[in-house]
Amino acid sequence: MSRRPRRGHGRPTLDDVAQAAGVTRITVSRFFHSPDKLAPETAARVRAAVDEVGYVPNAQAGQLASGRSRVVAALVPNLGYSIFAETIQGLSEGLMDSGYELMLMPTAYSLEREERQLRALLAWSPSGLVLTGRRHSAAAEQLLNGLREQGTPVVEIWDRPEAQDEPDAPARIGFDHREIGMRMARHLLELGHRHLGYVDNPVAEDYRARERRAGFAAAAAQAGARLDEVQAPPGDSFDSGRWALQQLLARPPAPSAVAFANDLLAAGAWVDLQALGSSPSAGPALLGFGDFPISRQLRPMLSTVHTPNAEIGRSAARSLLAALQSGAAPEGQALACELVERGSTPRRT
Amino acid sequence: MSRRPRRGHGRPTLDDVAQAAGVTRITVSRFFHSPDKLAPETAARVRAAVDEVGYVPNAQAGQLASGRSRVVAALVPNLGYSIFAETIQGLSEGLMDSGYELMLMPTAYSLEREERQLRALLAWSPSGLVLTGRRHSAAAEQLLNGLREQGTPVVEIWDRPEAQDEPDAPARIGFDHREIGMRMARHLLELGHRHLGYVDNPVAEDYRARERRAGFAAAAAQAGARLDEVQAPPGDSFDSGRWALQQLLARPPAPSAVAFANDLLAAGAWVDLQALGSSPSAGPALLGFGDFPISRQLRPMLSTVHTPNAEIGRSAARSLLAALQSGAAPEGQALACELVERGSTPRRT
DNA sequence: TTGTAAGCGTTATCAT
């Protein structure tokens, strides 16, 4: 009985179920989307028929007909970086069982790459969008505006919430990197340091790292403190951090406290210092950023800034789902970072 | 001019482009999928029309018509775990610009959760599938067999390649965890240890960790060595590792070398040992698994097994894309792990 | 090289 037509998956369709249940297509469709509109007895017959024929919905057909894609797309620089990995884990947990699926695209910190991914994404008509950071290429901005105008919720993560002076900004979930940079500097200043160092990360496109550095420098200048800055070279982060600290210490007078763009850089430097026999109270104080797991394992432990990695993702999921349900624009959220005082920044006496 | 019909996105369609170019739909479609079938002059007109109307393809419509989804789905236990994060990063790099998009679903090490995700996935008719590990629920196995029978390439990662005695197994990319466990034990035995310890991880569902442990135990037994085993408690890995090592050392005679299910557990224990003033040559030797970045930063550095995290993802992408192109079944691949001898397993004299 | 006709499997709209 070659019932198979020449095209199609060969999978059972709504019509197959309908036939088995003695109803029509649309009733079966309602069984899935608004079951309460069916007579209980009809629902039971449909349920049985679904199991009998082994029906599996066709997402593409449903999406084409409804115009809703049930895809949430997330663009992040690099999934291998623990902070983003944890954010994505949080995001996917938040999306789980919501009926939305997560489509993931890495951008490698490149605005151009992000724009290309975004273009590819448009074909999917994503229901919602998660981007990293508030800066995009001009063309990408246009695409995003287009999406938002037609009602697609867009959330930017890992950046500061929208300010008064940017009323049309998308919802943002994260924190102000410049401010965190200032807090880092002020913390070291409060500990009595008057000559600071800053080790920036090597990724030129990571403007958020640059903002932390700028905030750090601004707070140092404000306090009249001296500041030496180094850009860490590309390559293994630990080695880069080590190298950068050596640079700072090589030309006296050396800073008495050094902050780093991330914990990996700081950890490399810290391990090196310890190995060279530097005592925490005599050598330079070190302050990291990100609170990577390693930082609690070094001895003394590394002082750092704790960032809400997973919470950013969960919050983005919540915001998106709420917007999707209400039809309103998604809401941003300021998430707090915590300066974690540990052994690498001892209080000077 | 209310040209808008009552349904639809309002986005330009192939017909809009066709009208602007003075051709028909199908010619525009061909412009995208087999441009060489167009007369150069026609192609130019179509190109101009595409830009003019700002055409963006509708992925759902194309997929419905063609029956091909251009979605590759990946199911992994947890994206926040660095090994899987790196694998997914590798996978998405490998898929980039291939025309396939990555859909990601976490399973939380639960076969039941995996099965549910798989069911949800079926609605999408994924072009290809990446699963973690070779064990699935019985129902999931059925679903997978169904997919494979209808030609969907399925690749299992992080597990040993298919053996002779499992001719129908899907392609696998990874390594044999039992064998690695044996190698770990043998390495310690070769260093002269006759009393070994093993600290297993607390995730009951992580059968691969269990296989490493079993391999370790088998090799120890084979050599007639004594073996003490502990299951680390849930919670912070470092603390768990610490606690587990203390258990092993608490009841003399204590093992002279201890292997761990992962580097985090080992690192916690190692840091503790160092802090207590144990000298590497006197205290127990420690061997981790996974070669996490932290392991190179501890002093002395932690000996461990290096796993090809990102390469597993890249290889999976290659295998899938090749299968998708050729129509043949995807190929598995054995990837090597390397036992990295470092300071935490000194050679006994 | 280009076009015509016929779906793909679902949901929206309007009836009953």
Next chain:
DNA sequence: ATGATAACGCTTACAA
């Protein structure tokens, strides 16, 4: 509470 009909935007098969 259920159904008939018409999209949704694209690709396949077959013609010309």
